[in-house]
């Protein structure tokens with residue numbers, strides 16, 4: 354492995370998982386970490402999320418040749434500014450943020466003299482904080498790397514090698530394209546889940562206890578997604594605003610078309626749409642991309658997504 358010391362800023366789900374995975378799959382690499390929250394630092398030390406939990410961000414990045422920011426999207430820039438003067442000159446800067454264009458801009462503005470190669474592991478759960486991380490989070494999951502034009506190819510291949518060592522399948526993508534794709538595959542589904550769970554619990558003739566009692570079906574899957582971290586998701590929608598609004602516009606048009614089909618009794622239109630989406634789900638399963646990985650089910654780890 355090209356890196357000798359990896360510093361992780363933010364020791365929640367992502368930071369903790371990177372720390373644990375690095376220790377498990379790259380035992381020769383030193384890991385250090387910092388979190389703004391003292392209770393999280395204490396818990397990170399108890400769980401051994403990294404070899405060394407530091408009291409300051411500057412101390413964590415000292416001598417590190419890879420620094421990964423694992424904080425909410427809205428504070429990437431300020432977290433980077435915190436370490437600017439303590440960084441090694443040749444340290445590679447990366448992150449795991451869910452949106453790429455605005456985070457890349459914030460990191461580059463804070464650290465103009467460093468190589469910044471952003472990344473996004475498309476792997477997560479609805480849990481957050483220092484107890485949420487686990488070493489196998491990235492196994493067989495995509496990690497999308499969004500290098501800037503004319504990036505240093507050696508540094509890029511080192512970062513790819515790092516993520517592959519943690520078990521991820523790496524894809525290189527343009528940041529703008531990433532934000533558009535993830536707006537529809539990740540951000541919009543979260544917005545829909547937050548909306549539908551809120552709507553159900555707001556209904557005057559449906560009590561809270563009924564929402565819980567009858568949520569054994571499809572609705573239950575929505576409640577899992579809607580339990581995701583409010584800080585992170587507030588930041589995702591504010592930092593990927595344009596792409597989300599574009600996709601939301603398309604979604605609203607399609608929803609209106611279905612609404613009309615129901616109103617006018619157009620069963621063919623409904624059947625056609627549902628048959629098309631069923632085929633999509635089945636092709637995902639055929640390609641082995643469903644979420645029923647043997648290491649990702651109930652009981653295999655403490656805090657991963659449980660199938661419900």
Ligand SMILES: NC(=O)c1ccc[n+]([C@@H]2O[C@H](COP(=O)([O-])OP(=O)(O)OC[C@H]3O[C@@H](n4cnc5c(N)ncnc54)[C@H](O)[C@@H]3O)[C@@H](O)[C@H]2O)c1
Nearest residue numbers: 363365366367388389423424425426450451477478481482
């Ligand atoms: N949760 C997911 O499913 C998921 C998946 C892929 C990527 N991401 C991205 O990963 C990043 C982290 O998300 P997470 O799920 O690990 O969140 P998390 O809430 O579990 O962890 C974030 C941690 O950052 C700490 N923090 C906040 N500001 C800080 C600062 N200025 N300096 C140091 N620490 C600070 C918080 O105390 C917290 O412990 C986000 O940018 C998110 O978009 C999340």
Ligand SMILES: O=C(O)C(=O)C[C@]1(C(=O)O)C=C[C@@H](O)C=C1
Nearest residue numbers: 451474475476477478479539658
């Ligand atoms: O499985 C989940 O709970 C997730 O929401 C993970 C998920 C996703 O939407 O796929 C959430 C945010 C990310 O940036 C990447 C992964």
